[in-house]
Amino acid sequence: xxxxxxxxxxxxxxxxxxxxxxxxxxxxxxxxxxxxxxxxxxxxxxxxxxxxxxxxxxxxxxxxxxxxxxxxxxxxxxxxxxxxxxxxxxxxxxxxxxxxxxxxxxxxxxxxxxxxxxxxxxxxxxxxxxxxxxxxxxxxxxxxxxxxxxxxxxxxxxxxxxxxxxxxxxxxxxxxxxxxxxxxxxxxxxxxxxxxxxxxx
Numbered sequence: 001x002x003x004x005x006x007x008x009x010x011x012x013x014x015x016x017x018x019x020x021x022x023x024x025x026x027x028x029x030x031x032x033x034x035x036x037x038x039x040x041x042x043x044x045x046x047x048x049x050x051x052x053x054x055x056x057x058x059x060x061x062x063x064x065x066x067x068x069x070x071x072x073x074x075x076x077x078x079x080x081x082x083x084x085x086x087x088x089x090x091x092x093x094x095x096x097x098x099x100x101x102x103x104x105x106x107x108x109x110x111x112x113x114x115x116x117x118x119x120x121x122x123x124x125x126x127x128x129x130x131x132x133x134x135x136x137x138x139x140x141x142x143x144x145x146x147x148x149x150x151x152x153x154x155x156x157x158x159x160x161x162x163x164x165x166x167x168x169x170x171x172x173x174x175x176x177x178x179x180x181x182x183x184x185x186x187x188x189x190x191x192x193x194x195x196x197x198x199x200x201x
Contacts, residue, residue: 008031009029009030009031010030010031010032010033011030011031011032011033012032012033012034012035012037012040012041013032013034013035014034014035014036014037015034016034019032019033019034037052037055037056037059037065037068038059038060038061038064038065038068039064039068040068040069040071040072042072043072044071044072045071045072045073045074045075046072046074047072047073047074047077048073048074048077048078049073049077049078049079049080050069050072050073050077050078050079050080051079051080051081052065052069052079052080052081052082053081053082054082056081056082056083057083057084062083062116062121062124063124063127063128066079066124066125066127066128066130066184067128069128069130069184070128070129070130070186073186074186075186075187075188075189076185076186076187076188077185077186078133078183078184078185078186079130079183079184080134080181080182080183081181081182081183082179082180082181082182083116083121083179083180083182084168084177084178084179084180085116085117085118085121085177085178085179085180086115086116086117086176086177086178087175087176087177087178088117088118090175090176090177091115091117093176094115094171094176094177118135118178118180121135121180121182122135125182125184128184129186129187130184130185130186130187131184131185131186131187132182132183132184133183133184133185134181134182134183135180135181135182136180136181136182137178137179137180138179138180138181139172139177139178139179139180142172142179143169143172143173146165146166146168146169146172149161149165150162150165150166153165
């Protein structure tokens, strides 16, 4: 059978310093672009896949990112991401726990205007014109990474990282926050925008 052509890979980051670092590690095989995840510098319908691992919680707007992903994807293309998501019924207990623990304000793991849930992701992807096809809770598989992260942050003298990671491990272990992998697909045929969905932030 004929061999499929190699995939064309690209990387995007808002910080030119991180782009330079990535180029030094990967060589010429990947094309890197300095750009904003909420204003993707790519043409409409130009990409097969958008991958956002360990980053979407740093973006100012998940809605804007998903709208942009939908715009740049070809019909049938997918956006895949990982994110910290509030567990069902966990929002009230999460707020109470943070208050009781006197957790300091921190944007170490990013900031969002409001906590996101799986149901919220379903609504956001649908509003962006995408179909949510994967939404998997992999929290248990991620728990062993927290001690290693704390050790690395401690060795680097990053106390904010140590405390933020300790808190995140605690709420994940308590079942209040989940680490989820999600994927949404752009339909192959055009469809009307669902009624009553506000695409604004």
